[in-house]
Amino acid sequence: MEYVILIVSAVLVNNFVLSRFLGICPFLGVSRRIPTAMGMSGAVIFIMTLASAVTWALQRLMLDPLGLGYLQTLAFILTIAALVQLIDIVMKRFVPPLHAALGIFLPLITTNCAVLGAAVINMKEGYGFFKSVLFGFSAALGFAFALLIFTGLRERIELADPPQCFKGVAISLITAGLLSLAFMGFSGLVK
Amino acid sequence: MAIDITSVLIPTLCIGGVGLVSAAALAIADKFLSVPEDPRVQKLTECLPGANCGGCGFAGCADYARAIALDGAEINLCAPAGGAGVAAIAAVMGREAGADPERKVALVLCCGDSTEAVRRAHYNGIADCAAAHATAGGDKGCTYGCLGYASCARACPEGGIRMVNGIAVVDRDACITCGHCVSACPRKLIKLVPASAEIHVLCSSKDKGPAVKKVCGTGCIGCRICTKLSGGAIAMDGHLAVVDYTKELKDPELIAKCPGHCIRKV
Numbered sequence: 001m002e003y004v005i006l007i008v009s010a011v012l013v014n015n016f017v018l019s020r021f022l023g024i025c026p027f028l029g030v031s032r033r034i035p036t037a038m039g040m041s042g043a044v045i046f047i048m049t050l051a052s053a054v055t056w057a058l059q060r061l062m063l064d065p066l067g068l069g070y071l072q073t074l075a076f077i078l079t080i081a082a083l084v085q086l087i088d089i090v091m092k093r094f095v096p097p098l099h100a101a102l103g104i105f106l107p108l109i110t111t112n113c114a115v116l117g118a119a120v121i122n123m124k125e126g127y128g129f130f131k132s133v134l135f136g137f138s139a140a141l142g143f144a145f146a147l148l149i150f151t152g153l154r155e156r157i158e159l160a161d162p163p164q165c166f167k168g169v170a171i172s173l174i175t176a177g178l179l180s181l182a183f184m185g186f187s188g189l190v191k
Numbered sequence: 192m193a194i195d196i197t198s199v200l201i202p203t204l205c206i207g208g209v210g211l212v213s214a215a216a217l218a219i220a221d222k223f224l225s226v227p228e229d230p231r232v233q234k235l236t237e238c239l240p241g242a243n244c245g246g247c248g249f250a251g252c253a254d255y256a257r258a259i260a261l262d263g264a265e266i267n268l269c270a271p272a273g274g275a276g277v278a279a280i281a282a283v284m285g286r287e288a289g290a291d292p293e294r295k296v297a298l299v300l301c302c303g304d305s306t307e308a309v310r311r312a313h314y315n316g317i318a319d320c321a322a323a324h325a326t327a328g329g330d331k332g333c334t335y336g337c338l339g340y341a342s343c344a345r346a347c348p349e350g351g352i353r354m355v356n357g358i359a360v361v362d363r364d365a366c367i368t369c370g371h372c373v374s375a376c377p378r379k380l381i382k383l384v385p386a387s388a389e390i391h392v393l394c395s396s397k398d399k400g401p402a403v404k405k406v407c408g409t410g411c412i413g414c415r416i417c418t419k420l421s422g423g424a425i426a427m428d429g430h431l432a433v434v435d436y437t438k439e440l441k442d443p444e445l446i447a448k449c450p451g452h453c454i455r456k457v
Contacts, residue, residue: 058209062205062209063205066201066205068201068202068205071202071205071206074206075205075206075209078206078209078210078213079209079213081213082213082214082216082217083213085217086213086216086217086220089217089220089221089224089225090220090224092224092225092226093224093225093226096226159317159319159321159322160317161317161318
């Protein structure tokens with residue numbers, strides 16, 4: 001039950017994009033076409049889950065014992081960036097199809113704030129290893145969910161005929177705002 | 192004030208160590224796991240125009256370069272690069288340049304303009320062909336014909352498509368064969384045809400003759416006169432005459448003989 005609440009909370013209530021406002025750049029940047037959004041979602045889910053595991057180990061096994069908690073941000077950025085590059089190389093070698101699908105998105109999320117945010121929140125909440133990984137995974141799932149909804153909306157808006165002053169980015173931002181407002185409706189579902 | 196040197200040293204060593212370990216891991220991975228990329232791919236990408244128009248059938252210039260180097264794709268598929276581009280690619284690949292690619296241009300296979308074609312409804316929605324087509328099959332009487340909402344004209348990077356009397360007309364000199372208009376047309380009316388071909392059947396309606404006549408004054412009624420006169424260069428696809436561009440077709444008599452007035456010189 002505890003885990004179910006964790007997942008629901010990360011996907012819906014505290015959705016990374018729409019409630020915590022993390023990962024806005026890919027949210028607006030790769031939300032033009034559904035296939036691109038799917039690729040990005042896949043890459044984020046993959047990286048965020050792994051990054052949660054690695055940063056948990058880094059924090060609990062190195063930073064905490066040495067009393068270096070204040071270096072968290074720096075250390076996390078460093079390891080996440082290296083991790084993504086490493087995965088890029090490994091993936092290219094061993095699973096070329098996956099690399100072809102996710103490859104171009106990997107460099108984009110090396111310094112993604114959503115990935116870093118998941119890692120930092122894991123530490124702040126004091127989650128254990130398994131819970132950290134689960135939280136990373138479900139937060140990324142929430143990101144993918146929001147991204148796909150938004151992409152679907154944007155694809156339709158392309159066909160619509162908004163007033164001249166709202167065309168393009170303006171109407172996209174308004175849509176994102178309304179979507180965020182809609183997700184606020186979930187607050188209170190999980191404490 | 193005494194400074195505790197360890198409070199500086201430990202974090203420095205710590206973060207430095209993390210960085211060093213990461214860098215070492217990346218260096219090792221790069222050395223032992225990286226997939227060597229064919230150096231020709233980079234050179235070929237530079238030979239291509241970099242417009243990523245997709246006219247060659249690949250997902251962009253880099254993708255086409257990779258296909259040439261690794262999968263032995265044809266080297267003369269890039270229309271924007273032209274003969275000079277093909278020669279440059281051939282030099283990189285050490286291959287004969289071969290013949291220049293035959294220039295193709297986009298052609299709208301419909302001539303039912305607003306004086307000839309019937310409109311069965313008044314469409315008042317979004318001025319976009321896909322939207323009009325999705326609204327009960329469009330406002331044009333002919334469900335195959337050009338809707339005239341200029342989706343192809345907006346897709347054209349060269350601005351080479353104009354709307355003339357309610358149908359799209361391609362400026363053949365401006366066309367760079369990118370194929371954007373081909374994919375923009377919801378009715379698949381636009382085809383890339385050889386620039387040297389002069390005579391075309393400007394109709395895409397697959398309906399039977401009477402049905403075509405009811406909605407358009409310049410549609411193919413499937414009478415087969417042209418198939419007999421052309422000596423095999425025009426063939427029937429159901430009730431529609433289609434030009435086979437691999438065969439020579441120069442006989443101007445066809446134009447006068449077509450009772451549907453849809454065989455025209457472009």
